[in-house]
Amino acid sequence: MTSTKSPIGGHVPVAGGLATGGLKYAAEIGAETVQVFVSNPRGWALPEGKPAEDEKMRAQDLPVYVHTPYLVNVGSPTQETLEKSLASIRHSLQRGRAIGAKGVVVHTGSAVSQPYEAAMAQVHDHVLPLLDEIPDDGPDLLLEPMAGQANMLCAKVEQLGPFFEQLEHHPKLGVCFDTCHAFAAGHDLATPGGMTETINSLIATVGENRLKLIHANDSKDLCASGRDRHENIGAGHIGEKAFAELFQHPAVAGIPFIIETPGRAPEPHGKDIETLKRLRDSA
Numbered sequence: 068m069t070s071t072k073s074p075i076g077g078h079v080p081v082a083g084g085l086a087t088g089g090l091k092y093a094a095e096i097g098a099e100t101v102q103v104f105v106s107n108p109r110g111w112a113l114p115e116g117k118p119a120e121d122e123k124m125r126a127q128d129l130p131v132y133v134h135t136p137y138l139v140n141v142g143s144p145t146q147e148t149l150e151k152s153l154a155s156i157r158h159s160l161q162r163g164r165a166i167g168a169k170g171v172v173v174h175t176g177s178a179v180s181q182p183y184e185a186a187m188a189q190v191h192d193h194v195l196p197l198l199d200e201i202p203d204d205g206p207d208l209l210l211e212p213m214a215g216q217a218n219m220l221c222a223k224v225e226q227l228g229p230f231f232e233q234l235e236h237h238p239k240l241g242v243c244f245d246t247c248h249a250f251a252a253g254h255d256l257a258t259p260g261g262m263t264e265t266i267n268s269l270i271a272t273v274g275e276n277r278l279k280l281i282h283a284n285d286s287k288d289l290c291a292s293g294r295d296r297h298e299n300i301g302a303g304h305i306g307e308k309a310f311a312e313l314f315q316h317p318a319v320a321g322i323p324f325i326i327e328t329p330g331r332a333p334e335p336h337g338k339d340i341e342t343l344k345r346l347r348d349s350a
C-alpha cells in the first residue's frame with residue numbers, strides 16, 4: 068500500500084476490551100483502520116481505561132479514531148446537557164490520547180429549541196477551550212455534519228463555515244465527512260460528478276488539510292430525505308459508483324475510510340470493506 072492510499076476499516080465493537088475485542092474484530096473484517104467508542108454511546112458515563120488495553124492500542128499500527136457518544140450536543144439549550152456534553156468530549160479526547168487516536172469525532176449537534184445564533188455562541192464559548200486543552204500529541208477534534216433533521220446546526224458541508232469561524236480555525240480542528248449524512252442533507256452524491264462537487268465545496272469552505280476522516284456509509288433513504296439510516300456499501304441509494312468517484316478526489320488521497328454499516332456480525336462488514344478496497348484499488 069502506498070502512502071497515498073486510503074486505509075479502509077470500520078467502527079468495531081469493543082466488548083472484551085479495546086484491543087482484545089476491538090482489534091480481533093478488526094482483523095476479522097480486514098480493517099486497516101478502526102473507530103471505537105470509549106464509553107457507552109447512549110449514556111453519559113466516563114469510564115477509565117484499562118492500562119494494558121491502552122498500551123496494546125498504542126503499540127499497534129492501525130490508525131485509531133474515537134467517536135463521542137450520541138447524546139453529545141454542544142448546541143443544547145439545556146444547561147445539564149451542555150455540561151455533560153463538554154465532559155464527554157473532554158473524556159473522549161483524553162481517552163483518545165491514551166490509546167494513540169488520531170481523531171475524536173463529534174456530531175455538530177442541534178439548537179433544539181433555541182435560536183441558531185445562541186447555539187453557535189455556545190460552540191465558540193465552550194468548544195474553543197476544549198481545543199486549546201489538546202496537547203500537541205493529542206487527537207484532532209473532527210466535526211461531523213448531520214443528516215439535516217430539524218434544527219441541526221450543520222448538515223450541508225457549507226454550514227461548516229460558521230463552525231470554523233466560531234472555533235477560529237483552530238489547528239486541532241478537522242472534519243469527518245459522512246456520505247450518508249451528506250446525501251440525506253441534500254448533496255446528490257449519486258449523480259455523476261455529485262461527489263466531486265460536494266468534496267470541492269467542503270474544501271472551499273474549510274480549507275485544505277482539514278478533511279481527516281470519511282464515514283463511508285450507503286443510504287437506505289433518498290437524497291434530501293433528512294433521514295440518517297445507513298446501508299451497506301452498494302446496497303443503498305448512493306451506490307458503488309459514487310464511492311469510486313470519492314476515491315478519485317485528490318483531497319481524499321490517504322484519508323482513512325470507516326464504515327458504520329448495518330450488521331452485527333463480521334461478515335457484512337468484511338464485505339463492505341472488501342468492496343471499498345476494490346473501488347480504491349481500481350481508482
Ligand SMILES: [Zn+2]
Nearest residue numbers: 211245282327
Ligand atoms: Zn458517521
